[in-house]
Amino acid sequence: MNTDTLCVQGGYVPGNGEPRQIPIIQSTTFKYSSSADMALLFKLEKAGYFYSRLQNPTCDNVAAKIAQLEGGSAAMLTGSGQAANFAAIFNICPAGGHVICSSEIYGGTYNLILHTMHLMGIESSFIRPDCTDAELEAAIRPNTKCIIGETVCNPSLAVLDISRWAAVAHKHGIPLIVDNTFATPVLCRPFEHGADIVTHSTTKYMDGHGSAVGGVVVDSGKFDWTKYPERFPMLNQPDETYHGVDYVQRFGLGGAYITRMVAVIMRDLGLVQSPMSAFLLNLGLESLHVRMPRHCSNALAAAAWLQKHPKVAAVRHPSLPGDKYHALAQKYLPNGSCGVVSIDLKGGRAAAEKFIDSLKVCIVATHVADAHTCALHPASSTHSQMTDDELTAAGINPAFIRLSFGIEGEQDIINDLAQALDKI
Ligand SMILES: *Cc1c(COP(=O)(O)O)cnc(C)c1O
Numbered sequence: 070m071n072t073d074t075l076c077v078q079g080g081y082v083p084g085n086g087e088p089r090q091i092p093i094i095q096s097t098t099f100k101y102s103s104s105a106d107m108a109l110l111f112k113l114e115k116a117g118y119f120y121s122r123l124q125n126p127t128c129d130n131v132a133a134k135i136a137q138l139e140g141g142s143a144a145m146l147t148g149s150g151q152a153a154n155f156a157a158i159f160n161i162c163p164a165g166g167h168v169i170c171s172s173e174i175y176g177g178t179y180n181l182i183l184h185t186m187h188l189m190g191i192e193s194s195f196i197r198p199d200c201t202d203a204e205l206e207a208a209i210r211p212n213t214k215c216i217i218g219e220t221v222c223n224p225s226l227a228v229l230d231i232s233r234w235a236a237v238a239h240k241h242g243i244p245l246i247v248d249n250t251f252a253t254p255v256l257c258r259p260f261e262h263g264a265d266i267v268t269h270s271t272t273k274y275m276d277g278h279g280s281a282v283g284g285v286v287v288d289s290g291k292f293d294w295t296k297y298p299e300r301f302p303m304l305n306q307p308d309e310t311y312h313g314v315d316y317v318q319r320f321g322l323g324g325a326y327i328t329r330m331v332a333v334i335m336r337d338l339g340l341v342q343s344p345m346s347a348f349l350l351n352l353g354l355e356s357l358h359v360r361m362p363r364h365c366s367n368a369l370a371a372a373a374w375l376q377k378h379p380k381v382a383a384v385r386h387p388s389l390p391g392d393k394y395h396a397l398a399q400k401y402l403p404n405g406s407c408g409v410v411s412i413d414l415k416g417g418r419a420a421a422e423k424f425i426d427s428l429k430v431c432i433v434a435t436h437v438a439d440a441h442t443c444a445l446h447p448a449s450s451t452h453s454q455m456t457d458d459e460l461t462a463a464g465i466n467p468a469f470i471r472l473s474f475g476i477e478g479e480q481d482i483i484n485d486l487a488q489a490l491d492k493i
Contacts, residue, residue, distance in 0.1 A: 072138060072255055076358040080134030080351075093348045094126045112312050113319065113332060123335045127344035131351045135275075135285050138254040138354075139267050142290025142323035145330050146283060146347055150250060150270020152340035153284030154178050154217070155186075157246050157268045160286075160330045161301055162214035164190030169208050171198045171218030173227040175270075178217075178248065198227045205237045214300065215244050215266075220259060221251035221387060221398075221407050223437065224471050228387050228397035228406070235263025242300060244292045250274070251407040251438065255361040262401065265292040266326070271342075273438035274408075277353040277360055281346035286330060290323030304329060360440070360476055365405025367442070367474040367482060372410045374483050380420070380490050382468070383413040408474040409437055418457060418467035420493045421446050425470065427492040430477065430485035437473035442482050445471045 070078070081091045099118040101107040109115035118124055128146040136144035147153040158168055170182050172195040182193045194208045198218060205216075216238045218229040231247060238245040244265035249257065253274045259267050269275060271283040294317050298305040304325045307313035311332060316325035335341055342350075365388065372386040387398035387406040398406045414420045425433060425446045434443040435451060445451070448460055448467045457467045474482065 070137075073358045075134065075137050076255070077355050079137040079354075080132070081130040091127055091130045091348060091351050093344050095344050096125075097121050113314050113328070121344070122339045122341055123331055125341070125344050125347075128342050128347040131347045131354070132285060134351065134354060135254075135269070135271075136287050138258075139249070139287045140254075140258055140260050140289070141267065141287040143327035144285055144287040145327050145335070146271070146285050146342040146350075147340045148284065148342050149282050149340075150175075150248075150268070150272055150284040151177050151181060153268040153270065153286050154246075154248060155181060156330055156334050156338075156340055157266055157286045158182070158186070158191075158215060158217065159189075160326065160334055161244070161303065162191055163303070165212060166214040167192040167194070167210050167212045169194050169196055169205070169213060169216040171222070171227075171229060172196060173198050173222040173225045174217075174219055175223045175248070175250075178219075182217075198222070198229050202233065202237050205234065206241070209237075209241050209243065213241070213243055215246050217246040217248065219248040219251065220257050220401065221409075223251055224409070224411060226385050226387055226392075226394065226407075226409060226411060228394040228401060230397055231259050231262040231264055231401060235265075238265075239263070242297045251409065252402060253357060253361055255358050256365070256402050256405055256407070260289040260291070265289050271350050271353075274361065274364070275353055275357060276350050277357065277439055278349075279436055279439040279441065280353075281349040283342045283346050283350055286327070288323070288326045290321075290326075292326075293322060294325060295322075303333075308333070362405060363476040364408030364438075364474055367476065367479050368408040368410050368472075369405070370479050371472070371474060371483055371486060375410070375412055375486065378490060380415050380493055381412055382415045384410065385412070386410040407438070410472045410474065412470050412472065413466045414468040414470065414493070416468065416493060418448050421468040421470055422449055423493050424489045425449070427489035428485055429488070430481050431472065431489075437471070439473075440475045440477075442475040442477055443473050445473075447471070 132144040235245045246266040247259040247264040250270045267287040294301045294304040320328045376384045387394040431442045431444045
């Protein structure tokens, strides 16, 4: 089945007379006829549900659809995109480990790895996505457990050279994790380019309607953990908390990583998504293949229009000819890169404030990547505590605006941008 069909029908296959839509199993716990039956679950000798902190059928049906969309072997839904990136890393990188991260990465991921995981005893290095192979190799240490980057970075819109980063990682026996939130599997499937694990904030395009926070971790099932038993003991050595199970031996390369994530990370940290959120996420997935082309075409049309406008100093969008990342976007995202465009206006902070206050169709919101077109002016919102000098030092132009194009009519959006620019 192709992506379009999987978006609608992937994962859940109802039996005769069963609900066509994925049922919301709003139950914390599950009944068994004997404790002997249940004991098999706790020994991981039988698959089954017993408590929704670990696994829930609604969530698993939606995870199965996303695993198919990405071409992976297994997936686990999480309560947020933050939880997904944390779980993806922490599942193979305990205290004493080291993570290499693209320096152009979502701010939440940056804080998570640099500050919070540091408090847990995990070291990190941040490397430019356009670094040379030698620079990337030089960052690898004996305790490096994974490398992580974003297909298309939120918000810088840098495109990761996935196959090049994967080749360097694999040469050193390290898996590459790719956060595919902005591209979605409709536009790019990182496993086809060598990535080993994919994460998403499903809060964005996958949900697509700004209705539920969530995340997902998908395993390609291709990374051979058994070749590096010392680097990944958690997948290759007996887990005493489950009667000595060895995850790779019991569940194979396709099942080891996600099974451990469910059995240990979810059991102990409970980063799960709720069944209701998973149900909403699935409604979004059913139209993902129809929405993504419109997000992309609206963004590209607006970017091309903005580029010619005399009050606009700079426009960034990976699919725009002339963009720094255009060649990589052509390679990895030939059918469109995402719906986000960033611009610098002429006239500084005052011009940006006037512009953003004049928008009518585009709503002002911190969100990105849903059906509604929205705009964010970091200098007067998320970064408003900073002065113009501090912003410039942090690489943020006081006249920088991030536009996330929704799926409304292209001309209505451009007309709205035009009238707001006229007010400056
Ligand atoms: C939003 C986002 C996250 C964090 O996801 P939440 O669902 O908000 O926790 C992680 N990565 C990327 C690329 C994002 O855009």
